[in-house]
Amino acid sequence: MLQTYPKNSKSKPFIVICGPTASGKSALALSFAQRYGGHIINADSRQIFQDLPILSASPSEEDFQSIPHKLYHILPWESAPFNAALWAELASQEIENCAQQNKVPIVVGGTGFYIQTLLEGIPNIPTPPRYHTLIHKLLALPGFSALAHHFLKSWDPNLTFHKNNTAALMRAVSIAISTGKKPSSLKNAPKRYFTQRPSILIAITPQKHLLDHRIAQRANIMFESGVRDEVRSFTKHKRYQPNLIGFQECLDVDKNLISEKKAIERIVISTRQYAKRQLTFARGQMRPDIIWPHIFDQSQWEKINEEILKYWCHRGGLNS
Numbered sequence: 001m002l003q004t005y006p007k008n009s010k011s012k013p014f015i016v017i018c019g020p021t022a023s024g025k026s027a028l029a030l031s032f033a034q035r036y037g038g039h040i041i042n043a044d045s046r047q048i049f050q051d052l053p054i055l056s057a058s059p060s061e062e063d064f065q066s067i068p069h070k071l072y073h074i075l076p077w078e079s080a081p082f083n084a085a086l087w088a089e090l091a092s093q094e095i096e097n098c099a100q101q102n103k104v105p106i107v108v109g110g111t112g113f114y115i116q117t118l119l120e121g122i123p124n125i126p127t128p129p130r131y132h133t134l135i136h137k138l139l140a141l142p143g144f145s146a147l148a149h150h151f152l153k154s155w156d157p158n159l160t161f162h163k164n165n166t167a168a169l170m171r172a173v174s175i176a177i178s179t180g181k182k183p184s185s186l187k188n189a190p191k192r193y194f195t196q197r198p199s200i201l202i203a204i205t206p207q208k209h210l211l212d213h214r215i216a217q218r219a220n221i222m223f224e225s226g227v228r229d230e231v232r233s234f235t236k237h238k239r240y241q242p243n244l245i246g247f248q249e250c251l252d253v254d255k256n257l258i259s260e261k262k263a264i265e266r267i268v269i270s271t272r273q274y275a276k277r278q279l280t281f282a283r284g285q286m287r288p289d290i291i292w293p294h295i296f297d298q299s300q301w302e303k304i305n306e307e308i309l310k311y312w313c314h315r316g317g318l319n320s
Helices: 025-036 061-066 084-100 112-120 129-139 144-155 166-179 208-224 227-237 247-254 260-285 298-314
Strands: 014-018 038-042 104-109 199-204 290-292
Touching (some): 014 084, 025 038, 025 061, 025 104, 025 199, 084 104, 084 112, 104 112, 208 260, 227 247, 290 298
Parallel strands (some): 014 104, 014 199, 038 104
16 A cells, blocks of 8 residues: 655655546546545536536535545536636645645546646636626536637637537636636647646556447436436526436426437437547547546456556655
């Protein structure tokens, strides 16, 4: 087992697990936390928000009780806009808090732009908060994200993110409005950094047929677990409609517009497309220390622990 942090150390690494939705990242993070004495820090832009734990595939209450989990369900969906820089600032604070308690920080999630911002910094381009709320509300409207992405790409062809990457799209729109410049032209601007600690980045890359099976399995479990009741309760008390895969499908089932079977089929297709985008981002934008395709084979997990230990020792993570 890894030794714990010495107090007040500024050089000890933290672990980051990124990968596509439904790939078992949370289970691996929980295993690491139990083995190494760690706290889990959320890097999923959907799981930051409250009220829809089933639809956002959040960890279970049992998981929350067994290991400290940070940055989960901290904001209402209709709250002020939340972006990668805000998340990275909170995450860096949680990393330091965790380290001060002699625990290993374990950052886990599928929002690659958040993780990239934490690890590599972000161009320090101030975007006035007054724009954020309006942009946040506009991007939540059905079809508006695709429209905004189309016009932004027509003006700035060098942008590479997908139209459904809400975090990157919001950042780009905010920069365009506040500066009047093409966002891609400012990518080399001086950066704002959030942590100086070394990290160990693990990229989860499961085989496609295994991931597709897990996605379908999870969609069925969501309905068995009462996701329709969760969405129904949300719409009863909230006027805001989150941009979340499955939300509209649940509403359509309740309105008898589609069957539950058809809703599951649509959710599976959308989730597979989302997972593909996550993997594409990771391959093109991330520089992992460890690429791990064996996430669904727990007999292989001891090998990833050996890899972690190697990097941990190399980066000063063990007490001398």
